Amino acid sequence: DAGITQSPRHKVTETGTPVTLRCHQTENHRYMYWYRQDPGHGLRLIHYSYGVKDTDKGEVSDGYSVSRSKTEDFLLTLESATSSQTSVYFCAISETGSSLGYTFGSGTRLTVV
Amino acid sequence: GQQLNQSPQSMFIQEGEDVSMNCTSSSIFNTWLWYKQDPGEGPVLLIALYKAGELTSNGRLTAQFGITRKDSFLNISASIPSDVGIYFCALPEETSGSRLTFGEGTQLTVNP
Numbered sequence: 001d002a003g004i005t006q007s008p009r010h011k012v013t014e015t016g017t018p019v020t021l022r023c024h025q026t027e028n029h030r031y032m033y034w035y036r037q038d039p040g041h042g043l044r045l046i047h048y049s050y051g052v053k054d055t056d057k058g059e060v061s062d063g064y065s066v067s068r069s070k071t072e073d074f075l076l077t078l079e080s081a082t083s084s085q086t087s088v089y090f091c092a093i094s095e096t097g098s099s100l101g102y103t104f105g106s107g108t109r110l111t112v113v
Numbered sequence: 114g115q116q117l118n119q120s121p122q123s124m125f126i127q128e129g130e131d132v133s134m135n136c137t138s139s140s141i142f143n144t145w146l147w148y149k150q151d152p153g154e155g156p157v158l159l160i161a162l163y164k165a166g167e168l169t170s171n172g173r174l175t176a177q178f179g180i181t182r183k184d185s186f187l188n189i190s191a192s193i194p195s196d197v198g199i200y201f202c203a204l205p206e207e208t209s210g211s212r213l214t215f216g217e218g219t220q221l222t223v224n225p
Contacts (some may be wrong), residue, residue, distance in 0.1 A: 040122075042119075043215040043218075045214075101158040102213065107155055
């Protein structure tokens, strides 16, 4: 969607390697989120940020870390990728928080072999 | 966090049919959101509900905020092939209004 870009769109990596996914926004929104989507589980929150250098854990944060050094970028790092982290990862942004909804990126499909 | 149950998990219908799906929560909420995800894309907000009993339409889509404030319904009338996708309900977290919890999703397939 316009204003939010995820990179890469697709990635295949080996078990045990570190992986970083990037979310970039041009909307100057305060809140940014990382979700993963898996069949039968819907979208589950990994980590989120409520400002530069302000982050917090979500429902499924184990094995993931995040950083936000600039308003426009929110990075998700898999410290040592495992097959259970094969998923589609979505970044979302929000200006005011959740009640008005989010704008989502187009997703990153990650395969860990 | 709250439990959010969405049903059905999947639906296979013929073009022109009406569709209904629903979500129930374990707690009372003041906001219900409905999203649609097209294949290969991120979810997009369809309808937002902020008042118990509220009925809101967006074209052929109609959503209702249940009177008990623990459920919501989404109806699609006269389905067309482009209605294909995954539909999600979503609620703000109880303790932090800045986070959304999503239902498991309803996968809709429309046969021409």
